[in-house]
Amino acid sequence: MTVAAGFGYVLISLGPALSLFVSVIAKKPFLILTLLASMLFWLISLIVLSGAWRGFLPLKSASWWPYVILIVTSVGFQEATRLIFWKLYKKLEVILDAFAEEKFRSRLSWTDKMQIALAGGLGHGVAHAVFFCVSLLTPSFGPATFFVDRCSHMPFFLVSAIISLGFMIIHTFSMVIAFNAYAEGRKLDQIIIPIIHILAAVMTLINLAPGGCAIGVPLLYIIGGVVLRHCWQMVWRKLTEQGNRQRNSSDIHVS
């Protein structure tokens, strides 16, 4: 609508990511590199997906089941890339630990690992927001706006910005949960993450129904809230565990 509105949409979808970046990631160069690497991963997975689906596009928008297949295959592929990302990270962790031993006489702490996971997740989330939302926002800097038939409550740009914000939260924190689950071998968490991803993607299918976005978007945010809470619980548990461990070791020292 105007430059101000355009910037507003960009900030809606990327604002929390920007604040996360500035407060946590910008200080540590390695995390910036992790962010860029995970963005690249997500982009490559998206290109492969679009290459695979190119022959079938454009989908007939009347029926909804082609979209279901699209989403299930896409989410499955992205979860597979998450696994590959984890494996690569494990290899890198060995090198990092060796480096840390040499320079600092200590290994990577669990906060370091969580920060790397956060940077990885943020990379996925930002790449999603950029490719699905921000790259389409160029017309919004101009004088007009655009409404989609199925969701005529608000401009298309606003809806897509809100949805991409929800997905950014889900991607970021599910990566933290996933890395922790792979590290500790917690099967429940490992399975829940892909399920949540598929659920969230399927929620957006509700948007296909006319007027459905009024239901789909709040449901998406409920899922985002669930992911946030789960991540918080996990972090809290680890904090208390580490706190107890340190207290125990210091007790041993004293006595």
Next chain:
Amino acid sequence: MQRSVLDSLGVEIIGVISPVSICMLLVVLLVSTLSPSASDSAAAAASATTAATLVYDESPSDPPGRRLAGALLNAAAFVALITAATTLLVVLYYYRFTGFLRNYVRFSAFFVLASMGGSILLSLLRAAAFPLDAVSALVLLLNLSAVGVPAVLSPAVPVLLRQAYLVALAVIVAAWFARLPEWTTWTLLIALALYDLAAVLCPRGPLRVLVELASSRDEELPALVYESRPASASVSHAVAALGSVELQPVEPAPPNPTLSNRNVDPDRTIVEIESLEEETSPLVPNEPSSSGSGDARQQDIAAEREREREGERNQDPSSSSSLPGLAFESDAFDTSRGIRLGLGDFVFYSVLVGRAAMYDLMTVYACYLAIISGLGCTLILLSICRHALPALPISITLGVGFYFLTRLLLEPFVVGASTSLVMF
């Protein structure tokens, strides 16, 4: 908070990626704000004849076969021109015309800032309808250009100013190059990547000869080099490295357009690029000193060397400068890894991203990620290979590949999904 390995790892890489990103961002902004307005005015509608369009002047109405053939001819002519210019450079350097070369760098820096920068400033003022009168604008422009000359060449200028001027030079040259027609731009980029590969790695390549000449003389060539953390001002010459010597050939001076009204035809502005010696400076690896180096600061080593470069040497990829920059890194001294990138690398990365910006923002992001990852790969290779490497090939290949993949595959997929509000 205790220091962790995450704090220190990768500082130099970020020190290179940040200016490259800033340069690309500025070029994208310039291209996207100026090209719609430029297409309106009649002067811009007339194609600028540059050295790159000598053979074939592309116009959108030609059939694809003719365009491709014409673009290839253009690229071949351009690369031939650059090879000739670089060879001239090598010859001049061999016969020790260093003073001439330094003055040429100064002149070309001033000229680029004043004339090409001036025309961009004019377009920006026109686009923004900014109320600045001609006299003030002229004074401002001349002053800025005059400050730019010592800023890029002399070591006594504050680092931030020098880096800012180098980035500004790269932005101006890249914005100029982005005006080339589309097919010519893409073939030119690929041809330059191949040329860079050949010039730096072949035993008889001009850049490699330059690098070896400079290393054999133990000299530092005056060059436009981007350094993220330059050496202190007191040391003006590089010290021969203990082990790996890293040379960074700097790119030769940016094209010097001389406006000459050869043609009586008022619609065409012939911009002649006199010496377009674009060399992409190879990245010079700077080896991190291993643990023992702390103590080994070296008096003994200092005794051996005549001149020592203090401080940390970072390698910056340097860009265009008419003289190759030679950076000697000593293993024992360097405690940090620095990277120098040639200004020509800046220019051509930005040209790629600028051309991607003319299509859509999605291609911009994809090409940005591709170029940055190519740069990262090159830097990693640099730390393994320990000798001068061309910075263009991997990034340009990835960038061009991602551009076409995004344009053909990604965009229908993502736009179709996103406008139906189906996201994953």
